[in-house]
Each structure stands twice: as C-alpha cells, then as structure tokens.
Amino acid sequence: MVKIHYQFKRSTPLRFLSHLDQQRLFQRAFRRANIPVAYSQGFNPHPRMSFALAMSVGLTSDAEYGEVIVSTDIDVDTFIHRMNQALPKGLEIIAAKICGEGVESLSASLYQSDYRIRIKVMPETDLNELAASVRMYLELPQILIQKRNKKGKYVQKNIRPFIESISVCVDAEIDHVNVKMTLIYIEQQCVKPEQVLASFNDQIRAVFVIDPTIELHREKLLLKVDA
DSSP: OEEEEEEEEEOGGGTTOOHHHHHHHHHHHHHHTTOOBOBOOSSSOOBOEEESSOOOTTEEEEEEEEEEEESSOOOHHHHHHHHHHHSOTTEEEEEEEEEOTTOOOHHHHEEEEEEEEEEEBOTTOOHHHHHHHHHHHHTOSOOEEEEEOTTSOEEEEEOGGGEEEEEEEEOSSTTEEEEEEEEEOBTTBOOOHHHHHHHHHHHTOOOBOOSTTOEEEEEEEEEGGGO
16 A cells, blocks of 8 residues: 655636535546555445545635555656546646655644635725734734534634734735735644634724635645645
8 A cells, every 4th residue: 555645736717616526526536547546444435535624615726735545556757647637627736745654644744824815805995004903913812713613512712823924915906905824733723714804804893805706825735844
C-alpha cells in the first residue's frame, strides 16, 4: 500500500460544487485514470481517500489537499498526468508526493489558511474608516460568536485566537472591497471567513454584506511542515 498526498486547485467553473459531489467526482476520476485505489475492508468497502478540508460551496482555491491510498506503486508524475486527463475543467492537481509510514493525517497537519475575499459593503463606506475599524476589531481581547457544537446546541465560542490578520483594500467597484484574511488552525479547529466578517458587523458596525454574491478564494493552505 502507498499513501499519496496531492495538492489541487478548484476554480470558478466548479465553485458551487458540494463537498459530497467533489468526493464523487474524484472517485470517478480515479477510476477513469486507472489509479489502483485501495478499498477498506468490511461489509461496505469504500475507497481509501480523504481531503484535508471539506470545501464550502462557492469557494475557489489554489491550495487544497487530498490523500489517497493506492494498492501498487505509481510514479507521482504519472499520477498527476493521468488525473488531470480525467478531471473536469475547474479541478487540477498541481503537486503530489509519496508519504512514508507514520506521516500525520492531512487534517491533523493543518496550520494556516490565507483568503482573498471580494465583498459588497454598505453604501458610502469610507475605506480609511473601515481600516481603522478593522484595527479596533483585532484589538478586542475576545470575539464571541454563537456556534453549534457536536450535540447540535448553540454555544458561545471565542474566535479571536483563530484570527491572525485582516486587511482591506479598494476594489474597482465602489460598493465592494477586497479583504485579505489569515486564519490559523488550533487542534484541527478553525473559523470560516464569513463568520469573522459577520462578527465584525455585530461587534463593531454593520459594513459587510454577507450574501451569495460574496467571492471567497483560498490563496494558501499551509501544513505544519510548511510553517
């Protein structure tokens, strides 16, 4: 058995793909590419593959990670070439490597995400005032949001430790801004950028329009080995 970690991009044509649909799409691509994927044992065998993160619907990314166990040796260049021949436009594998035994799982290896967000703002928003408000937000000792726990109940959670940095800059359209945001993972937990922007609206002032027009792009997803 050989474990392969691969990095892939998801672009605009497939931005509204659900996590489950993306998983099925990769399964079909493995079959079409003749990749000898290993299967689990038991009554209902399933392909031994996973992703570091479940991608949100609407998210595009330059840096996602997947893992697959194959039953026979395969050269990584061959793996990348075959998969990119089988994947549809909008998904592309850009790197892959063979992992030795004892390598930490992808989800346990997550360290940091860098986002670029294009979002509508309330009319007549002043960029200088917004930048000052962002600094004020980052100076808060704690930022509490209501988050659903594993039992389905809403509890208060302090998301401030997960926020590394936020900055805003102009956009070509006057009713939009571009936001750069860096979030970090703590014990395999993080916070969504939309939740951060919504908490800014709640705790500082209502500026960002959180609706389906928001454009979320993950520029980097760093693992602990990259930090």
